[in-house]
Every structure is written in C-alpha cells, then in structure tokens.
Amino acid sequence: MPCSPFTLPENTICYPLADHRSKCPINFIKFYESDDISPPPNMSYSVLNAFARASLTDKFYVMVTSNQGTELPFIETKLEYRPCMLPS
Numbered sequence: 001m002p003c004s005p006f007t008l009p010e011n012t013i014c015y016p017l018a019d020h021r022s023k024c025p026i027n028f029i030k031f032y033e034s035d036d037i038s039p040p041p042n043m044s045y046s047v048l049n050a051f052a053r054a055s056l057t058d059k060f061y062v063m064v065t066s067n068q069g070t071e072l073p074f075i076e077t078k079l080e081y082r083p084c085m086l087p088s
Helices: 017-023
Strands: 028-033 046-051 061-066
Touching: none
Parallel strands: none
Antiparallel strands: 028 061, 046 061
C-alpha cells in the first residue's frame, strides 16, 4: 500500500499498512514561524520545537516533517544553527 495518497506515481513507496508509521520515509520538511504552521491540507505531520529564540523579540521557528509529501524521500538531512537556520 502506498505510504501516501499524495505522492507522485513515479515517487511512490509502498509498505504494508501496519508498517506505515515505522517505515514510511520522510518526504516533506519545511520551516514555519511557530504561529503560522500551515502544511498542505489533509497531511499528517510532526512538529519539532527545537529552535529557540535568541531573545524575546526574535521569531520562533519550528520544523514540520511528514511522510505524506509528493516528492522522493530525504536520504540525509543535517541541521546546524549556523549559518542558515534563521532565514533573512
């Protein structure tokens, strides 16, 4: 069974339904301001609240991930605080 009904046919990965939660790969990652989380409609997603503000006036960002995107899965992802975590 496809991991996601939204995945493009050429990017579809299949597992038994019972294995979806543990085996379907992440194929959607996006950063949002914490008060503006708006992934595509009908998408199940997880929010990682790991990005603290430097001061109370700074914006707070979260990372949203899902295995219900439309693209191929991410093979490797590396997150670092510098130089690009805070968009300008």
